[in-house]
Amino acid sequence: MRGSKLIEITPLDQLPLLNQGDDLAGLIVKRARKMGAGIRNRDVLVVGQKAISKTEGRVVDIRHVKPSARALTIAKRTGKKPEFVELVLRDSQRVVRADKEALIVTTRTGATCLNGGVDKSNVKGDTKYALLPQDPDASARSLVKRVKLLTGKNVGVVVCDTRSRPFRRGQVEECIGVAGMSPLVDYRGQKDLFGYRLRFKNVALADELASAAELVMGQGRERAPAAIIRGLERVKFQNRASSKRLAISPSEDLFRGTL
Amino acid sequence: MRGSKLIEITPLDQLPLLNQGDDLAGLIVKRARKMGAGIRNRDVLVVGQKAISKTEGRVVDIRHVKPSARALTIAKRTGKKPEFVELVLRDSQRVVRADKEALIVTTRTGATCLNGGVDKSNVKGDTKYALLPQDPDASARSLVKRVKLLTGKNVGVVVCDTRSRPFRRGQVEECIGVAGMSPLVDYRGQKDLFGYRLRFKNVALADELASAAELVMGQGRERAPAAIIRGLERVKFQNRASSKRLAISPSEDLFRGTL
Numbered sequence: 337m338r339g340s341k342l343i344e345i346t347p348l349d350q351l352p353l354l355n356q357g358d359d360l361a362g363l364i365v366k367r368a369r370k371m372g373a374g375i376r377n378r379d380v381l382v383v384g385q386k387a388i389s390k391t392e393g394r395v396v397d398i399r400h401v402k403p404s405a406r407a408l409t410i411a412k413r414t415g416k417k418p419e420f421v422e423l424v425l426r427d428s429q430r431v432v433r434a435d436k437e438a439l440i441v442t443t444r445t446g447a448t449c450l451n452g453g454v455d456k457s458n459v460k461g462d463t464k465y466a467l468l469p470q471d472p473d474a475s476a477r478s479l480v481k482r483v484k485l486l487t488g489k490n491v492g493v494v495v496c497d498t499r500s501r502p503f504r505r506g507q508v509e510e511c512i513g514v515a516g517m518s519p520l521v522d523y524r525g526q527k528d529l530f531g532y533r534l535r536f537k538n539v540a541l542a543d544e545l546a547s548a549a550e551l552v553m554g555q556g557r558e559r560a561p562a563a564i565i566r567g568l569e570r571v572k573f574q575n576r577a578s579s580k581r582l583a584i585s586p587s588e589d590l591f592r593g594t595l
Numbered sequence: 596m597r598g599s600k601l602i603e604i605t606p607l608d609q610l611p612l613l614n615q616g617d618d619l620a621g622l623i624v625k626r627a628r629k630m631g632a633g634i635r636n637r638d639v640l641v642v643g644q645k646a647i648s649k650t651e652g653r654v655v656d657i658r659h660v661k662p663s664a665r666a667l668t669i670a671k672r673t674g675k676k677p678e679f680v681e682l683v684l685r686d687s688q689r690v691v692r693a694d695k696e697a698l699i700v701t702t703r704t705g706a707t708c709l710n711g712g713v714d715k716s717n718v719k720g721d722t723k724y725a726l727l728p729q730d731p732d733a734s735a736r737s738l739v740k741r742v743k744l745l746t747g748k749n750v751g752v753v754v755c756d757t758r759s760r761p762f763r764r765g766q767v768e769e770c771i772g773v774a775g776m777s778p779l780v781d782y783r784g785q786k787d788l789f790g791y792r793l794r795f796k797n798v799a800l801a802d803e804l805a806s807a808a809e810l811v812m813g814q815g816r817e818r819a820p821a822a823i824i825r826g827l828e829r830v831k832f833q834n835r836a837s838s839k840r841l842a843i844s845p846s847e848d849l850f851r852g853t854l
Contacts, residue, residue, distance in 0.1 A: 341819075342605040343811055349600065353788075438849040448762040450849065457796070458788045498796070502761040502850035503707040505843045506779045506799030508806070510763070520765045529612075529717045529815045537716070537757070537814060540765030547767070548807035551827060552602055555796060556788045560600075568810060584764045586854075590697040590709065591761035595845075595854035 343567035346371065347552040349560035353460075356393035361482035364562050375487045378573060380565040381479065382549035385497040385512060386458055387561035388475045389466040396423060399463050414439045423465060424452040445472060446583030447512060450500050458556040469495070472513025473578050480516040492517030492573055496546035502595055509550040511542035514579045518572040519543075540582055541571065602826040605630065606811040608819035612719075615652035620741035623821050634746045637832060639824040640738065641808030644756040644771060645717055646820035647734045648725040655682060658722050673698045682724060683711040704731060705842030706771060709759050717815040728754070731772025732837050739775040751776030751832055755805035761854055768809040770801035773838045777831040778802075799841055800830065 348367045354360065364381065368374045375381075389395065403411065403418035407425055411418035413434050421439065425431075428441035432448060441452045445468075453468040469475045476493040483491050495513030500506075511519055519542035523534045549563040586592055607626045613619065623640060627633045634640075648654065662670065662677035666684055670677035672693050680698065684690075687700035691707060700711045704727075712727040728734040735752040742750050754772030759765075770778055778801035782793045808822040845851055 341608065341811055342603050344601050344603055345807075346601040432853040433850070440850065440853055448853070457791060457793055459791075460789045462791075500795070500849060502848060502854065503843060504769070504799060504802065505841050505847075506797045506802070507795070508799050508802050523814055526814075529818075530719045532716060532718075532721075534716055534814070536759070536766070538765045539809065539814075540763060540767050541810070543763065543765070543767050544806035544809055547803040548604075548810055550798065550803055551800070551807060551824075551829070552600055554829065555782055555785075555793070555798075559788075565810075570810070570813065582764050584762060588764075589761060589854065590759060591692070591699065591854050593854060594691040594699055594707070595761065595848065595850050595852060 341567070341569060343565060345548055345552050346564045346566070347554070347558065347560035348562040348564065349558050351559050351561060353559075354387055354390040354561070356391060356395070358391045359482070360387060360391045361479050362486060365483060365486045368564060375483060375489045375491060375564070376566065377489050378491070378568065378571070379489070380492040380494060380517065380545055380568060380571060381483070382494045382496055382545055382553075382563050382565060383479065384553060384561040385453070385468060385472070385495055386466055388469045388472070388495060392469055392475065394467040394469055395459055395464050396467060397461065397463050398423070398465060410434050410439070420454065420465065423454050423467060427468060428452050443468065445512070446580050453497055453512070468497070468512065473515060473580070476513040476515035490516065490573060492571055494542050494545050494549075496549060502591070509546040511540075511546045511579055511582060514542050514577045516573060516575070517542075517577055518574055519577060519579055519582050521570055521572065542579065542582065600826070600828060602824060604807055604811050605823045605825070606813070606817065606819035607821040607823065608817050610818050610820060612818075613646055613649040613820070615650060615654070617650045618741070619646060619650045620738050621745060624742060624745045627823060634742060634748045634750060634823070635825065636748050637750070637827065637830070638748070639751040639753060639776065639804055639827060639830060640742070641753045641755055641804055641812075641822045641824060642738065643812060643820040644712070644727060644731070644754055645725050647728045647731070647754055649718075651728055651734065653726040653728060654718055654723050655726060656720065656722050657682070657724060669693050669698070679713065679724065682713050682726060686727060687711050702727065704771070705839050712756055712771070727756070728772065732774060732839070735772040735774035749775065749832060751830055753801050753804050753808075755808060761850070768805040770805045770838055770841060773801050773836045775832060775834070776801075776836055777833055778836060778838060778841050780829055780831065801838065801841065
């Protein structure tokens with residue numbers, strides 16, 4: 337296809353299995369070079385949460401976890417392992433549902449999700465679970481910095497994780513951390529095709545980038561924990577960024593009271 | 596970038612303003628030819644709801660709408676125009692929230708969204724509003740058929756619309772109609788990197804395709820009501836498809852009771 341406005345999404349596949357302390361940015365840069373021209377200015381790197389959690393040492397063996405009294409109570413209510421519940425609670429600010437069907441919490445960083453994002457897929461060892469990164473925005477910032485150091489290029493980074501959603505079947509990837517770019521593109525106050533002023537449009541671009549990257553990243557066996565998105569015209573690259581802007585407080589949430 | 600697994604997303608921009616009766620598939624095929632090789636087998640066309648609503652004549656002048664008694668009541672409660680509320684109610688099966696902050700309904704096709712998807716952005720005329728297509732899956736099927744007729748190629752079609760979401764700030768595009776491909780890719784029962792069996796993973800690929808296309812489609816002024824996504828390896832092309840599979844009933848919804 338010709339057309340200057342097309343975007344390309346390339347999986348960074350065939351990466352080695354990741355462990356604590358690995359230089360994830362270095363591996364991404366190396367793989368990008370091997371595949372072509374390497375990283376460029378204004379590329380957005382989308383990186384899976386699990387890759388970051390593994391390299392940051394956020395993998396926990398539940399045999400070494402001591403459940404609190406609260407974890408024991410919730411474990412009973414949900415039928416889940418007390419040690420697993422303990423891990424979920426440690427990084428939560430609020431439990432929103434806890435019964436036999438689901439454990440849903442709001443994490444410290446404001447995301448409301450099943451099991452607080454703690455899970456064991458693509459983690460080695462029957463008793464090992466991956467936690468979310470301690471501070472996914474900080475993880476994203478450190479990738480932006482390290483890519484700059486290694487390549488001289490300015491990129492945006494989106495950390496993504498799999499999310500179930502209210503009202504919808506199936507999961508999509510959403511942004512849980514961001515750096516180097518604004519996660520939203522705000523059209524409010526701008527005019528449409530016919531001069532009508534847009535009142536609500538505020539696109540969660542970082543969530544869309546996360547979902548777009550998933551189309552090539554697959555589910556682990558492809559060893560593509562990251563993807564490069566190139567050619568984006570609407571991303572606003574900037575130093576200050578926070579994924580917390582994508583979380584909405586219950587009082588602002590228009591879907592309050594609907595579920 | 597080399598790498599056989601990359602995908603390309605190309606906006607079909609500079610399309611004429613659309614009106615009832617226009618051959619949308621024909622315009623898309625023509626524009627794709629002008630931009631390069633034209634449509635290919637296994638392309639996915641993502642098409643904005645408004646383009647379909649306009650060509651299907653789903654634009655209504657509210658001066659010709661007579662509000663029902665129920666619409667008048669809800670108009671009072673929400674502070675919205677009675678005629679607008681009437682349009683929203685006509686295509687709804689359930690009102691889930693109606694007050695000064697928001698009117699949220701479940702549409703006939705099972706989507707739960709603000710104003711039932713009725714809106715006036717990018718619609719010409721101060722009193723004119725676009726409704727959702729009567730049957731977005733049928734709209735998608737007719738595009739698949741017409742593209743096949745014009746080009747001989749087998750494509751998937753995703754009809755997308757802008758959606759606000761519970762718990763999250765900002766909107767993303769989601770799938771409201773699909774044809775030629777499965778909207779979900781189910782990994783349940785498959786094994787991860789280390790042989791652990793995946794229990795929940797069922798990716799809403801059609802929603803991810805909708806969000807990915809939005810990255811190039813913009814907000815109307817670009818006149819890019821559609822995009823071509825090429826190079827997808829995980830799409831399951833098939834004749835039988837329905838976007839209804841993406842809607843979840845309240846009893847199955849794990850987020851029930853959390854908002």
